[in-house]
């Protein structure tokens with residue numbers, strides 16, 4: 001008889017675990033609190049527009065990247081057009097100059113040398129590092145938990161030529177690296193390319209390397225369509241998926257996870273329980289804080305998480321596709337948005353994806369980091385909460401009209417998503433957009449998928465993969481099934497969807 005897996009959450013991690021579970025002969029049921037797949041990897045409809053809430057780039061979007069095979073196995077990339085942008089982002093400085101972060105590293109190198117010839121040495125160090133990391137192949141065939149000494153040796157052999165660079169750029173933040181430039185404009189704008197505290201230079205170099213290789217494109221159709229493709233793959237593999245099924249408790253007998261209890265009181269049993277839901281809720285609510293060692297608890301006390309965001313998205317009756325798709329610029333006057341002063345704004349349009357807006361129209365998107373506690377308090381009073389959202393909508397439309405005067409009077413719909421929106425729809429702790437923040441300290445952190453004291457339970461997804469992201473989420477879903485197969489003495493199988 002097939003052994004059974006109970007999976008909590010139909011985000012990318014949960015869907016991936018479901019697919020690989022089915023490929024390996026397990027009976028699988030995914031319980032998802034929402035009525036659709038994807039979790040954070042989602043989009044939503046507003047008056048004929050699709051507003052996207054996630055994928056700006058998908059690592060592994062093209063053959064040649066190690067992740068591509070995984071997306072093929074999950075049926076996520078077949079027949080899907082990918083857009084490889086020529087520009088990652090444009091950043092305008094206070095004095096009117098613009099840094100254009102071209103995705104082609106040769107072009108970016110020329111542009112940087114034109115902007116700051118005196119910084120030739122630092123610029124060449126940067127572009128050489130991007131080219132170098134473009135050749136780095138990662139080992140994704142098995143999880144480190146299952147490495148034999150041969151695998152470890154093989155891994156060391158692969159990374160040896162990169163060891164010094166990995167260490168050096170893993171320990172240097174983008175902000176620190178920017179200090180090497182003597183040019184004031186590059187010192188001002190370079191750290192804004194990834195405006196996150198203590199963001200490792202290595203993560204920036206890798207991201208640009210993948211873009212240079214054209215293997216980190218945007219999937220046309222948007223994030224929900226992407227998630228739906230994996231949902232289809234799962235259902236074709238005869239997996240069971242229950243929507244509007246909130247798990248409240250993980251059932252434990254003799255320190256073994258044996259199933260889940262849903263909010264409606266029903267209980268569902270299985271041989272293994274895999275949580276692909278928020279890590280904090282899993283640990284402290286579903287398992288009532290009874291399992292996991294001090295190390296795991298310490299993460300939740302000490303490690304920084306990605307701030308939640310406010311996303312303002314607008315549908316406008318104007319074709320903006322000729323404009324650069326992503327631009328960040330200083331505001332003439334700082335504005336206070338939801339209690340935080342903003343001196344700059346980053347705007348993107350989705351003119352590169354014609355499926356998201358009716359012909360001749362465009363979607364514009366602005367995101368701001370937000371303060372969870374501010375919103376939590378506001379959320380206690382529905383009226384104040386709605387007023388704040390309306391105020392933000394007016395503020396942002398005003399700012400967009402300054403930049404794009406042609407949209408005046410043509411803004412057809414505006415949507416404001418707050419940290420409470422993310423919390424409500426995905427259950428993520430403090431509305432976090434991506435789990436553990438990737439910093440120079442957490443970059444190489446390996447988190448366990450198991451909890452001390454509890455058998456037959458695994459945690460996957462962005463709360464055991466610092467830095468989050470859709471590819472690590474899918475990978476953790478694949479790896480957990482490899483681990484379970486290994487435990488059961490089965491050889492791990494994968495398949496590709498029928499053409």
Ligand SMILES: Cc1cc2nc3c(=O)[nH]c(=O)nc-3n(C[C@H](O)[C@H](O)[C@H](O)COP(=O)(O)OP(=O)(O)OC[C@H]3O[C@@H](n4cnc5c(N)ncnc54)[C@H](O)[C@@H]3O)c2cc1C
Pocket residue numbers: 008009010011012013014031032033034037038039040041053054055056057058059245246247248276277278281309425426427428433434435460461462463467468469470471473
């Ligand atoms: C604005 C934004 C932009 C991003 N851009 C990118 C990008 O360009 N590239 C990239 O790779 N990544 C990006 N990410 C990050 C990426 O979306 C996430 O890291 C990834 O989707 C996390 O997947 P997950 O399956 O681990 O978790 P989640 O997506 O959080 O899925 C968890 C699932 O569990 C469900 N759930 C929670 N609690 C329960 C419960 N009690 N019972 C049942 N179900 C439950 C939730 O509803 C959800 O469906 C972005 C994220 C955001 C918000």
